[in-house]
Amino acid sequence: DQQVKQNSPSLSVQEGRISILNCDYTNSMFDYFLWYKKYPAEGPTFLISISSIKDKNEDGRFTVFLNKSAKHLSLHIVPSQPGDSAVYFCAASAWAQGGSEKLVFGKGTKLTVNP
Amino acid sequence: DAGITQSPRHKVTETGTPVTLRCHQTENHRYMYWYRQDPGHGLRLIHYSYGVKDTDKGEVSDGYSVSRSKTEDFLLTLESATSSQTSVYFCAIRTEESSYNEQFFGPGTRLTVL
Numbered sequence: 001d002q003q004v005k006q007n008s009p010s011l012s013v014q015e016g017r018i019s020i021l022n023c024d025y026t027n028s029m030f031d032y033f034l035w036y037k038k039y040p041a042e043g044p045t046f047l048i049s050i051s052s053i054k055d056k057n058e059d060g061r062f063t064v065f066l067n068k069s070a071k072h073l074s075l076h077i078v079p080s081q082p083g084d085s086a087v088y089f090c091a092a093s094a095w096a097q098g099g100s101e102k103l104v105f106g107k108g109t110k111l112t113v114n115p
Numbered sequence: 116d117a118g119i120t121q122s123p124r125h126k127v128t129e130t131g132t133p134v135t136l137r138c139h140q141t142e143n144h145r146y147m148y149w150y151r152q153d154p155g156h157g158l159r160l161i162h163y164s165y166g167v168k169d170t171d172k173g174e175v176s177d178g179y180s181v182s183r184s185k186t187e188d189f190l191l192t193l194e195s196a197t198s199s200q201t202s203v204y205f206c207a208i209r210t211e212e213s214s215y216n217e218q219f220f221g222p223g224t225r226l227t228v229l
Contacts, residue, residue, distance in 0.1 A: 006157075032215045043119075043205055043220030044158070051215070089157055093216040098165025100146045101209065101216040102173065107157040 003027045004092050006106035014114055019077040021109050023090030026071065030092035034103065035064060035075045038087045047088075048075070080113045087111070118142050119221035121206050127227045134193040136224050138206030140186075146209040147189040148218060149173075149181065151202040158205065164189055196228045 005024045013019045025033070031052050036044040050057040050064045050073070057064050063076045077084055087108045096102040118141035128134050138147060149161040150173075160173030162181040170181050178200060180192045193200055203225050207218040 034215060034217055041223075043207075043222050046217045046219065049215035049217060091158075096163060096165075097171045098169055100163055100165040100171075102148070102160055102163060103158075103216070103218055104160075105150075105158040107155060 002106075004090055004104050004106040006090050006109050008109050009107070010110045010112070012112045012114060013080050015082055016079045019075075019080045019084065019111055019113065021075040021077075021088050021090070021111065023073045023075075023106055024071055025073075025092050027092065027094065027104075028071070030094055030104075032093040032101075033064070033066060033073050034091045034093065035062075036089040036091060036105075037084075038089065038108070044089060077111075080111075082113050082115050085111055085113050119206060119208060119219065121204075121221040121224050123224060124222065125225045127229065128196050129229050130197055131195050134196050134226065134228075136191045136204055136206075136226070138189045138191070138221060140189075140208050142208075142210075143186045144208045144210050145186070146218075147183065148207040148209070149179075149189065149191045150205045150207065150220075151175065152205060152223075153202050161191065161204075196226075198228050200226065201228045202226060 034049040035047040038044040066073045089108045090106040091103040122137045148163040150158040159175045164170045164183045182190045206221040209218045
């Protein structure tokens with residue numbers, strides 16, 4: 001049972017345009033939602049996050065929107081740059097033992113930004 | 116840079132052999148995690164630790180065990196490797212200062228089981 005879903009395996013956009021990556025989730029108990037960026041042969045790097053009580057968070061070219069009623073979030077990248085080409089993972093934070101918080105990841109979307 | 120190293124970075128082994136992967140951190144953070152990444156599956160949690168000798172299972176723990184005898188090291192062991200355990204393994208830590216429960220990942224270990 002996949003709790004975090006990224007239904008688009010790939011996305012291609014032109015440099016300078018907007019990239020929109022989407023993510024859906026099923027568990028209403030998730031308290032934070034995160035986006036990670038991954039280049040080949042490297043570990044994922046944290047990009048931006050949003051609390052479940054917010055509906056928007058912005059950091060430079062990156063904005064994440066959360067629609068709790070639809071259980072949907074999206075990452076907007078404006079303007080897109082060739083260096084943004086990577087795999088983007090959506091993740092959700094859930095309670096775990098010992099005060100820990102575990103992340104549940106989607107399958108990822110490969111973004112290609114064409115010059 | 117959260118000071119996370121993983122060793123080895125690459126390993127090829129044969130079915131049925133034991134394998135241990137090491138995750139080392141330099142900043143004494145309490146929470147550590149092991150994930151595997153496979154095409155079409157994203158990252159999946161194998162085991163995690165919330166302190167020395169305190170560990171729990173993730174969603175894909177079958178065939179794996181972990182140990183944490185000191186804060187800085189979190190070991191992942193495949194008791195008898197199978198071809199289905201061919202994957203890229205990532206270690207992660209969560210800092211006590213994290214605002215959004217973000218985790219920071221190591222560079223990964225590519226494991227091939229023949």
